[in-house]
Amino acid sequence: MMLARARTATVMAFRDQRRRPLVLILLVLLPAYVITKSVAETLGTPRRIGLPDGVWVTTTMKDLHGAGMGGVVVAFAAALLGVFVMQSALQGDRRLVVAGFRPGETVLARLLVLVAATALVVAVSAVVTAFNFTPASWPPLLAALVLLGLIYAALGSLAGALLDKLAATYLMLFLVMTDLGVVQSPMFRESPGSGAALLPGYGPSRVMYDGAFAQSFHGIGELLLSIGWLAALGIAVYVVLRRAIGQTAIA
Amino acid sequence: MLSAALPTAAAFTREHLRAPLTLVLLIWIPVFFVLIFATVLGDFATALGGTLASQSATAISAGWAAAFLSGTLAFFQVSSSRGADRRLSVAGLGPWRVATARIAAACAIGIAVSAFAFVTLWLRSGIGHPLHAAVAILSFAVIYIGLGALIGAFVKGALEGSLLIILLFSLDAFSSPEMTSSGALAWTPTRDAANLLIAAGGGQGSPSADWLGMAAVALGALAVALAAFWRAARTRAE
Numbered sequence: 256m257m258l259a260r261a262r263t264a265t266v267m268a269f270r271d272q273r274r275r276p277l278v279l280i281l282l283v284l285l286p287a288y289v290i291t292k293s294v295a296e297t298l299g300t301p302r303r304i305g306l307p308d309g310v311w312v313t314t315t316m317k318d319l320h321g322a323g324m325g326g327v328v329v330a331f332a333a334a335l336l337g338v339f340v341m342q343s344a345l346q347g348d349r350r351l352v353v354a355g356f357r358p359g360e361t362v363l364a365r366l367l368v369l370v371a372a373t374a375l376v377v378a379v380s381a382v383v384t385a386f387n388f389t390p391a392s393w394p395p396l397l398a399a400l401v402l403l404g405l406i407y408a409a410l411g412s413l414a415g416a417l418l419d420k421l422a423a424t425y426l427m428l429f430l431v432m433t434d435l436g437v438v439q440s441p442m443f444r445e446s447p448g449s450g451a452a453l454l455p456g457y458g459p460s461r462v463m464y465d466g467a468f469a470q471s472f473h474g475i476g477e478l479l480l481s482i483g484w485l486a487a488l489g490i491a492v493y494v495v496l497r498r499a500i501g502q503t504a505i506a
Numbered sequence: 507m508l509s510a511a512l513p514t515a516a517a518f519t520r521e522h523l524r525a526p527l528t529l530v531l532l533i534w535i536p537v538f539f540v541l542i543f544a545t546v547l548g549d550f551a552t553a554l555g556g557t558l559a560s561q562s563a564t565a566i567s568a569g570w571a572a573a574f575l576s577g578t579l580a581f582f583q584v585s586s587s588r589g590a591d592r593r594l595s596v597a598g599l600g601p602w603r604v605a606t607a608r609i610a611a612a613c614a615i616g617i618a619v620s621a622f623a624f625v626t627l628w629l630r631s632g633i634g635h636p637l638h639a640a641v642a643i644l645s646f647a648v649i650y651i652g653l654g655a656l657i658g659a660f661v662k663g664a665l666e667g668s669l670l671i672i673l674l675f676s677l678d679a680f681s682s683p684e685m686t687s688s689g690a691l692a693w694t695p696t697r698d699a700a701n702l703l704i705a706a707g708g709g710q711g712s713p714s715a716d717w718l719g720m721a722a723v724a725l726g727a728l729a730v731a732l733a734a735f736w737r738a739a740r741t742r743a744e
Contacts, residue, residue, distance in 0.1 A: 277661065281669040289676050296680055331672055339665035421582050422528040424668055425575070429535055433542070443546045 260356050264348075264364035271343065272368055282372065286328045286380040293320045294387040305446030306465045308473035319442050321388025322396070322467030325380035326460060327435045329400050330407040332376045334427035337411020340369050341496060342420055348500050358501040362493060369412065373404040388467070395466025395474060402459040402481045407431065409488035410455060416495050435460060455484050511606040514599065518611035522579065532575060532615065536623035539571035540564060540630060564631045565639060565707025566700055568623035569646035573696065574675055576616040577650030580731060581667045583608055584658025584738045591739040605735035612655070612731065616647035627707075634709020642703035645724045649695050652727025652734075659734035695723050 272278065299315040306312060348361035377400045390396045410430065414423035434456040439447050441464060451457050458474075458481030465474040523529050591608070595601045620643045624636075633639045653674060661667045678694045698719035705712045 275663055275666065277666040278663065278669070281666060281673065285669055285673050285676075288673065292676070292680050332669065335665055335668050335672075339663075339668070342664070418527055419525045420586070420664055421522065421579065422525050422531060424578055424582075424664075425528065425531040425535065428574070428578075428672070429531065429538070433538070437542060437546055440546075 261360040261363055264351060264356060264361050265367050268344075268364040268368045269371070271347075272340075272372070278372075279375070282332060282376050283379050285332060286325065286376060287383050289328045290321075290324045290380060290383045291387060293324045302441070303445060304441040304464065304468070306469050306473060307461050307477050310465075310469055310473055312468045314468055316442060318388060318467075319440075321384060322390060322464060323435075323440060323442075323460070325384040325400055326403045326456075326463050327431065329373075329376050329380050329404045330431045330435050330456065331428065333373045333404040333408040334411035334414075334431055335424065336369055336372045336376075337408040337413075338415035338420065338423045338427055340365055340372070341412040341415035341492075342423075344496065345416065345499055352500055358497045359493075361500055362496045365496070366492070369408050370405070373408045374401075377401055377404050390467040391470050392466045392472065395462050395472055395478075397466075398478070399459045399463030399466060399481075402462070402478075402485060403435070403456065406455050406459065406481065406485050406488060409485065409492045412492045413488070413495060416492075416499050431456075452480075455488075458484060511599075511603045511610065514594070514603065514607035515610035515614070518583075518607055519614050522583075522611070522615060532619055533622055535575055536568065536571040536619050537626045539567045539574075540623055540626040543567040543570075564627060565633070565703045568620075568627045568639070568643050569696070569699060569703045570675075570679065571623045572616065572620040572643050572647040573650040573678070574671075575619045576612065576647040577654035577671050577675070578668070579615055580612050580651040580654030581658040581661075581671055582654075582664070583612055584655050584734055585662055585664060585667055588662075588738045591735075595739045601736050601740040604739035605732055608735040608739070609651070609655075609728070609731050612651045613648070616651055617644065620644045620647045631707075633706060635706040635711065638702055638706035638712065642699045642706060642720065645699040645720050646696055646703075648724045649699065649727045652730040653695065655731040655734035659737050695727070698723060 294317060297317040297320045299317045301313055302316050302319060303311060303313045304319070344361065344365040348356075348358075348365070351361050352358055377397075380400060381397060384390075384396075407427070411423070411427050414426050417423075418426065434454045437443060438451045438454055439456050439460040441447075447457060447461070458477040458479075461477040462474040462481065465472060465477075523532075587608070591601075591604050595604050599607075620640070624640050624643050627633060627639065627643075628636060654671060657667050657670050657674075661670060678696055681694045681697075698716045701716045702712045702720055705716075
């Protein structure tokens with residue numbers, strides 16, 4: 256019975272997204288345009304950067320855009336997905352709860368939609384990156400894109416659940432621009448400053464640049480930090496949404 | 507018409523500022539853009555093959571902040587207020603008054619955001635031509651009010667609209683004058699405003715063609731925004 260309800264909620268949540276083909280088009284078009292354009296426009300100016308474990312490499316600004324722009328776009332798209340998928344959940348899922356569904360079942364359905372949409376953005380970004388840049392090692396780069404997507408999708412979900420949509424949108428765009436666009440970017444600093452480790456994009460972006468430019472993997476600590484962020488945010492999203500949908504239904 | 511539209515415009519403005527975090531972000535983002543992004547935009551432009559000097563980069567960051575905030579706001583104004591605006595229109599205010607009130611509210615917030623960006627810019631690095639810079643920053647805001655409202659008129663979903671605004675913003679940023687090596691071939695709605703702002707940041711005047719171009723695009727954007735707000739407020743029978 257519980258499994259059947261969860262399956263129904265999941266199918267309905269996916270059907271809700273399928274009715275909006277423009278979302279799917281934009282989730283493909285946005286990474287494709289931004290990654291291709293940024294790499295095409297950037298010059299091959301030499302740049303020395305620091306990787307995890309004290310490794311230093313010399314690369315070019317063009318390759319830095321090839322390596323990093325996928326992560327920035329994934330975070331932007333995933334953060335907005337988080338905000339608006341969860342705002343839809345808060346509006347519609349309370350009816351399911353009133354009809355007898357458990358809050359956890361509806362939250363699970365929305366989280367599956369969010370993970371699937373994030374996976375789509377990550378896949379498109381990885382394919383477009385592959386057309387524009389050849390990393391030293393794909394697995395860390397792909398893992399970093401997935402982690403960035405899921406971490407920012409979770410942050411977007413929390414913002415969507417706790418704030419109104421204008422504030423949530425401003426906050427997420429501002430956070431992604433600051434964290435990944437400036438603080439973690441080796442285009443502006445050879446290696447991130449000391450305060451950078453406090454931001455959610457630190458771990459995944461260090462893993463991403465390590466995969467892009469190092470022949471062997473040095474980012475174990477950063478990978479574990481990223482997984483820690485994801486686990487903490489995942490639990491927070493589940494708890495906050497479960498409570499929000501349950502309370503809304505009771506009210 | 508104005509006597510009815512003005513109190514409504516004030517109510518629409520209050521509606522957006524009710525959430526304290528929105529108010530904080532409307533102040534903080536322009537200040538942040540100018541203070542932080544200005545220090546890296548010069549490097550970014552150099553990486554892209556552009557010639558943007560540090561002081562000009564500081565200036566253009568103010569324009570982008572005003573554009574980004576105003577465009578997003580205008581989109582949400584149109585996309586999420588359809589039902590309420592139609593009810594107001596049917597209740598006697600009429601679609602033109604509702605549209606005028608909406609555009610007045612968007613412009614009031616756009617002016618405030620532009621003012622925060624302008625003052626930060628002035629305090630941080632000084633401006634050779636303050637009046638030119640102020641007009642150019644405001645034009646960025648007005649142009650994006652038009653673009654955001656246009657997207658809102660045709661795209662109902664908040665996610666789709668937000669993604670479109672990011673796409674538009676990326677297109678604008680990568681094609682901005684002096685930012686790219688192929689910038690001369692690209693045209694974007696904010697091109698003349700950016701030319702003017704970059705010149706003002708560097709302490710130079712601008713040719714009248716840039717002024718005329720910027721004025722034409724800004725007025726066009728206002729007309730588009732008015733049409734979009736009107737379209738959202740009218741009932742099907744009208």
